[in-house]
Amino acid sequence: MFRHSRLMGIILFMAGLVAGQSVCAHAALIVAETAQAIRLHAQYDTGAPMSHAQVIIYAPDNPASPWGQGVTDRAGRFEFIPDATEGRWSLQVRQAGHGVMAHVQIGGVAPVVITATGAHEWLQRLVMVALVAWGGLGTALFVLRNRGRRDASA
Amino acid sequence: MPRFLLLCAALSFAPFALQAGSLTLFASGEDLATEGFSAPKLTKDGWALEFSRIMATFDQITAWQTDPPFMAESAEIAGAALPISGPFTVDLVTAAEDDRVALTTVDATPGHYNALSWALVPGADGFSLVLTGIARKDGQEVAFTLRAADSVLHACGEYLGDMRKGFVTETAGADLEMTLHLDHLFGRADKPSDDEMNLGALGFDGFATGGVHDITLKGLHLGHVGEGHCHVSTF
Numbered sequence: 001m002f003r004h005s006r007l008m009g010i011i012l013f014m015a016g017l018v019a020g021q022s023v024c025a026h027a028a029l030i031v032a033e034t035a036q037a038i039r040l041h042a043q044y045d046t047g048a049p050m051s052h053a054q055v056i057i058y059a060p061d062n063p064a065s066p067w068g069q070g071v072t073d074r075a076g077r078f079e080f081i082p083d084a085t086e087g088r089w090s091l092q093v094r095q096a097g098h099g100v101m102a103h104v105q106i107g108g109v110a111p112v113v114i115t116a117t118g119a120h121e122w123l124q125r126l127v128m129v130a131l132v133a134w135g136g137l138g139t140a141l142f143v144l145r146n147r148g149r150r151d152a153s154a
Numbered sequence: 155m156p157r158f159l160l161l162c163a164a165l166s167f168a169p170f171a172l173q174a175g176s177l178t179l180f181a182s183g184e185d186l187a188t189e190g191f192s193a194p195k196l197t198k199d200g201w202a203l204e205f206s207r208i209m210a211t212f213d214q215i216t217a218w219q220t221d222p223p224f225m226a227e228s229a230e231i232a233g234a235a236l237p238i239s240g241p242f243t244v245d246l247v248t249a250a251e252d253d254r255v256a257l258t259t260v261d262a263t264p265g266h267y268n269a270l271s272w273a274l275v276p277g278a279d280g281f282s283l284v285l286t287g288i289a290r291k292d293g294q295e296v297a298f299t300l301r302a303a304d305s306v307l308h309a310c311g312e313y314l315g316d317m318r319k320g321f322v323t324e325t326a327g328a329d330l331e332m333t334l335h336l337d338h339l340f341g342r343a344d345k346p347s348d349d350e351m352n353l354g355a356l357g358f359d360g361f362a363t364g365g366v367h368d369i370t371l372k373g374l375h376l377g378h379v380g381e382g383h384c385h386v387s388t389f
Contacts, residue, residue, distance in 0.1 A: 044350075063266065064321045092314060096334070096345075099314035099381035103223055 037082050038104055042076045042093045049076030053095035059107075060087025082106060176327040177217055177262035177320075180254040183208055183246035186336040188253050190287070198299070198341025201358040205247050205287035211256065211277035213241035213333055217320075218269035225228060226311040226383045231269050236262055243277045246334065263329070267320035268312040270379055272332050273389075274371070275305045282306065283334075283371065289358055295362035304370055308332070308377040308384040312371060315380035333378045339369075 024126030042050035052071055055078045059067035072078045072093070082089055093100050186195065192202040218224065220233035242257045249255045269338065276280040284301040311328055313319040322328045337345075341355030361367045377384050 014358070058318060061240070064318055092318070094314065094381055097337075097381055098378075101223070101225075101314060102310050 037079045037081045038091070039077060039079045039088065040072075040091055040093070040102060042072055042078070043099070044096075049074065050093060051076055051094050052105070053093050056092040057082075058090040058092070059083070059085050060089060061085050063088075063090060173259065173327045174260050174325050175261060175264065175322060177236065177267060177322055178259040178327060178329040179215065179217075180329060180331040181210065181212055181242070181244055181246060181334075182249060182252075182254045182331055183210075183334045183336055186251050187246040187317045187334070190203050190354065191336075191340060191342075194344040195337075196343035197358045198343055198345070198347065198352045198355055199357040199359045200289040200343055201340075202290045202293055202297045202363075203287055203340065203358065205285060205289075206337075207284070208246040208248055209243060209277070209279075209281075209284045210334065211241050211243040211275055211282050212272055213275045214271070215240055215274040215332075216271045217262070217267040217324055217330060218271065219263075219265045220265055220269045224309075224311050226309060229270055229307060229309045229385055229387050230308055234263070234265070236260070236267065241275060241277065248289040259327070262309045262322045264324055265321050267322065268331060269330065270310045270313070270330050270332070271308065272310075272377075273305060274377065276303050282341050283376075289362070289364075291358075291362075294362075296362060298361050299365050299366045300369050301366065302359060302369050302371045304372060306371050306377065307387050307389055309387075310377070310379040310384035311382050313379040314382035319380075331380055333380055334376045335378055336376070338374050338376050 038057070042053055042055075044050065050072055051074045055070045055072060055074065056066050057070075057080060058065070059069040059082070067089075068080060070080065071076055078093075087105070089104045089106055091102045091104070093102070187205060187208050188203055191197050191201065193202065196202055216231075217238065218231050218233040219236075220231060224231050224233065238258065238260055240257075242308040244255045246255060276282050281301045281303050282300065282305060286299045287297075289296045289298055306383040313332075317374070320328050320330055338351055338355055341352040341357050342349075345352055353376065356369070372388050375384075375386050377386060
């Protein structure tokens with residue numbers, strides 16, 4: 001009797017664990033918000049994009065160490081969302097042994113956009129930088145709660 | 155004895171260590187100078203090059219703190235200048251493991267040295283750049299010397315490379331580098347033939363007879379700061 005009740009207890013305990021995991025696994029919380037971002041477009045003076053070029057980002061409060069990095073897409077574009085640090089953000093784009101630098105002043109009335117230009121006469125690289133918004137300007141906050149099929153039927 | 159040797163080694167490197175409040179200048183021809191052009195990095199016309207000497211003379215060097223940052227659009231740089239006495243004639247083949255040759259270390263006011271102007275000028279032998287070595291292709295072996303007497307002024311923006319450079323502080327020194335991209339002279343076989351660099355480069359076929367050839371640096375844009383660009387003008 002004791003052995004049966006203990007076995008039943010273990011089974012009930014494990015069933016409870018499985019049920020608990022199931023509830024947790026189907027409860028997803030997604031928070032989405034729009035934000036202003038920096039978009040750079042790196043290209044040659046021929047108009048050809050600097051595809052898949054390395055991008056290194058330096059923040060104003062620690063300009064000697066990378067704040068972040070990434071790779072341009074096929075069109076030579078790269079986007080990131082800076083934090084609230086005001087000052088000069090510097091963006092380094094490198095490809096095939098050559099690089100260009102761009103700087104963006106953030107803060108004050110409006111961002112000062114500086115276009116960086118490689119001064120090569122026959123191998124010019126350009127980085128155009130703009131402040132853009134992902135999903136439009138605003139501070140909309142979307143909360144999507146998906147409890148999964150189990151909760152949906154409840 | 156080993157400790158003594160270590161001390162000697164340390165003292166021998168001391169003049170070019172990154173001392174607090176100092177700026178150290180390096181020159182580099184990158185790995186193409188120290189290791190030469192070898193497959194797949196042959197010249198654009200398929201030559202392997204092995205250099206025994208690459209003598210370059212640097213002068214009129216000034217490190218700058220510029221705000222807004224100088225973007226190498228012209229020969230004129232505005233900012234706080236740190237002139238560095240020269241000239242310096244160095245062999246870029248005998249560089250350290252990092253392919254750099256140390257020129258000098260000077261005291262520097264703390265700040266970010268984000269621009270550098272410098273010139274290649276004729277040295278005591280009358281040439282600003284002399285490349286000596288052996289070229290090989292299809293069983294042919296040619297001893298060559300290429301020499302340029304041009305004076306070329308470089309007005310460069312910020313050094314670009316694996317690390318951002320030029321930050322001098324009260325507690326740390328910094329370094330900057332003048333870089334010669336030799337593939338802009340000879341081209342590269344591992345790049346497309348219609349690559350802008352290959353279109354502008356001389357290659358080596360024109361020197362295949364061997365011996366001494368005079369060349370001009372006009373329009374070649376060898377000078378950089380790491381991977382960063384320079385405005386180039388001859389004078």
